[in-house]
Amino acid sequence: MNQLVHRLPKPFDNAPLEIVPHRVPWGLSGLAVFAFFAVPWLGSDYWLNAILIPFLVLSLAGLGLNLLTGYAGQTSVGAAGFMAVGAFATYGLLLRVPGLPLPVALIGGGLIAAAVGWVFGIPSARIKGFYLMVTTLAAQFFLEWVFTKFPWFYNNASSGTISAPRLELLGVDLSSPVGRYLLTLVTVALLTWVAVNLVRSQIGRNWMAIRDMDTAAAVIGIRVERDKRRAFAVSSFYLGIAGALWAFAYLGTASAGSFDINRSFQILFIIIIGGMGSIAGNFIGAAFISLLPIVLSYAGQALLGGSVDAGQIQNLQKMIFGTLIIWFLVKEPDGLVRLIASLREKLAVWPLRF
Amino acid sequence: MIFFLETLIGGLLAGTMYSLVAIGFVLIFKASGVFNFAQGAMLLFSALTFVSLQEHGIPFLQSLLLTVVVIVIGAVAIERAVLRPLMNRSQITLFMATLGLSFILEGLAQGLMGAEVRALDLGIEDTPLMLGEVMVSQFDLVAASTAAVLVTVLALLFNKTHIGISLRAVADDTRAALSIGINLNRIWQIVWAVAGCAGLVAGLLWGARQGVQFSLSLVVLKALPVLIIGGFTSIGGAIVGGLIVGAAENLAEVYVGPSIGGGITPWFAYFLALVFLHVRPAGLFGERAIERV
Amino acid sequence: MSVASHQAPGPILEVRNISLAFKGVKAISDLSFAVGRGEICALIGPNGAGKSSLLNILNGVYRPVAGEVVFDGEHFRRVHPLEAAERGIGRTFQNNALFKKMSVIDNLLTGLSRFMRTRFIEQALGLPRARQEAAAFQEHAENILDFLELQPHRDIAVGQLSYGLQKRVELGRALIASPRLLLLDEPMAGMNADEKKEMSRFIADVNRDLGTTVVLIEHDIGVVMELCSHVVVLDYGRKVGDGTPADVRSNPEVIAAYLGTVH
Secondary structure: OHHHHHOOOOOOOOOOOOOOOOOOOHHHHHHHHHHHHHHHHHOOHHHHHHHHHHHHHHHHHHHHHHHHHHHOOOOOOOHHHHHHHHHHHHHHHHHHOOOOOHHHHHHHHHHHHHHHHHHHHHHHHOOOHHHHHHHHHHHHHHHHHHHHHOHHHHOOOOOOOEEOOOOEEOOEEOOOHHHHHHHHHHHHHHHHHHHHHHHHOHHHHHHHHHHHOHHHHHHOOOOHHHHHHHHHHHHHHHHHHHHHHHHHHHHOEEOHHHHOHHHHHHHHHHHHHHOOOOHHHHHHHHHHHHHHHHHHHHHHHHHHOOOOOHHHHHHHHHHHHHHHHHHHHHHOOOHHHHHHHHHHHHHHHHHHHO | OHHHHHHHHHHHHHHHHHHHHHHHHHHHHHHHOOOOOOHHHHHHHHHHHHHHHHHOOOOHHHHHHHHHHHHHHHHHHHHHHHHOOOOOOOHHHHHHHHHHHHHHHHHHHHHHHOOOOEOOOOOOOOOEEEEOOEEEEHHHHHHHHHHHHHHHHHHHHHHHOHHHHHHHHHHHOHHHHHHOOOOHHHHHHHHHHHHHHHHHHHHHHHHHHHOEOHHHHHHHHHHHHHHHHHOOOOHHHHHHHHHHHHHHHHHHHHHOHHHHOOOOHHHHHHHHHHHHHHHOOOOOOOOOOOOOO | OOOOOOOOOOOOEEEEEEEEEEOOEEEEEEEEEEEOOOOEEEEEOOOOOOHHHHHHHHOOOOOOOEEEEEEOOEEEOOOOHHHHHHHOEEEEOOOOOOOOOOEHHHHHHHOOHHHOOOOHHHHHOOOHHHHHHHHHHHHHHHHHHHHOOOHHHOOOEHHHOOHHHHHHHHHHHHHOOOOOEEEEEOOOOOOOHHHHHHHHHHHHHHHHHHOOEEEEEOOOHHHHHHHOOEEEEEEOOEEEEEEOHHHHHHOHHHHHHOHHHOO
């Protein structure tokens, strides 16, 4: 008994402690070196423009939605609306504030998107589940409407579109494919690092607690309402920057229509297929969703000899996506990231089976 | 004043269409707790099937019957392939599954039957009718009465038949219903088939007005605010909600829209729903569950 | 932040004329009792007597229709659950309200949220202050893991643990925030005799060495008689007995209402 008393925890007080040093993740570092140094030399313009840049931007958008839906448990079908805010706000900042450096404009666009997201997160204090989802749909349609109806947002262009005024940093022109790729890569890498910090922090744990059971979260002292709104704001910050990159680093010219509800669904699929509540899952899901159409059209051409109707490919793609979503929900609710992890576990013990 | 009345009545009649779509939702939600996002895709699929059959020269009634057969087969398939494996999973998971389902149905419908707009003539005249001084669309009147008939039939089905009573038992307490030997899978199949038929009626009426085309599947998005206002579990609520949304949307577009740039119908209904949510978090007719911990 | 700070005289908890109703159906009527500082008080009574509902009032999940609660000299009828936590009321639930997809240690760490002092941006960027705070939290959670003998399970998602272990994790999550009043809703439900003994030991240690007042709901009368110094008996939302275990055991009304129904 005495032994036990000895082990009794002392009441908590905020005593500072030493910092535990982090381990170095070698695999990840290798991947980063490859992405930063090898890809710009190896990748063709087609690969950079049509595959890698959209893949990275979609990963970032997935990351943003995953923080809200996968970690904080608030389902949103309005992701693209917040991407639009980021794109139009960044455009407005670059246009109307002369000499504003690109990173500042991007962060500014993200912050404006975060503010809008925070506002649309206010109902989450009272409303849950499907009812809350309607709020995000309202955001989607309302924001699309705003960026269509008010010419101020697209500088009165008769086409209703926005295009990047200048993509340069410290006098270096970033408008080449490699430049845009590196801009996207650096942004995505930094924001991924921040996201990893967040989900491992107390704030990240609070989000997951709210996701798993919000009544209990309040009872143990988590400020549920504030943390939900924060999740909306942080998610929108990520989505906003993803939107700006989508418009300027990938599309070049964008309009409200570039951020319609189908884009929202696409991002939702990325996190379902990749893995809810996982950081790596966003990249896997985004890779999957950007490569599948390419694979399909190649396969279609190879099998049916060149004469495949693009519309039919699209229909087929839709059916495949739909089937995959259901399949994942049934068989592997934690997504591709879990599937890969369990494959790796199996491979690790594989020789022992014989 | 007459203009106001015309706007109001036009909105109310258009609202019955929303109600029709929402009823399919409510049926499925009550019976299986599934928030069926694929309702719109089901509507598109069944309307396209009907139109394609007609184009092949099959008469109206036979086409209708064949479409119903297709719907029943579809309902059984959905129950087997989607609902059964996902039993006891969270509502959000099931919702996402129906998102996947809607993709499959849309891809299938357009892949098999084409993506172009099809004209659909149900033989209803669309000449305006004068009721006193107020002008009313005849088509809207027919659509509204169809909705009324459908609702009556559903009410009879659920109050008088054995299936209906089982369904209400399931909606009330799934576990208790199971324990007295109600076949849940069968109930689900029936409910999805009935909801599909309600979707067919809605699809035909919408299709006759604006052509059978992809955008039909988007009416599902309009049904959401209707459900929020009426509550997810009340057929009466779906009807009232539809009427409120239809009328409010029309009035807002005419009286508020011009001062803020117009074209506000895509989002106005959602804001209306949010206002309702603020006052009644479980809808007008929905029941608020007491959280047990 | 220590346990012994600001102590008002008198009992730590007083329930005064509390009534609760759901849609007009009375769940608790005109209930009053007091819990002394440092007591282990048991709420007993048949199912539906209103025991869990009472705990839900005490930490703000339900709002009573009448009456008030006095906690450590402060009067309230309705607190927000968050406020209750900040005042030092900890709680476990009848059917385990753990965060099922999170690991044991993460579940414990969530209990420290109200001590979080670092800003959002510090955590997002992993700045030194945030890392220090995280390390302090971690250290504290390790102590709780050691104390409750949960170290072997620390990284397992709680949803995969046995029911008994989950109960222990939930106790840890409440305990980590150093509550002054601990509300335990059937902490020993579904346990075998050994597990019950173990849990009783944990509760007794917490009470004796940290001075934490405990109010618990328990059906096993043997455990109650051994562990608790004060017993309140409820039946149909009314109090039918209140006193030491010995008093209650000899109260004929209690025997009629409750003890007689125990199998």
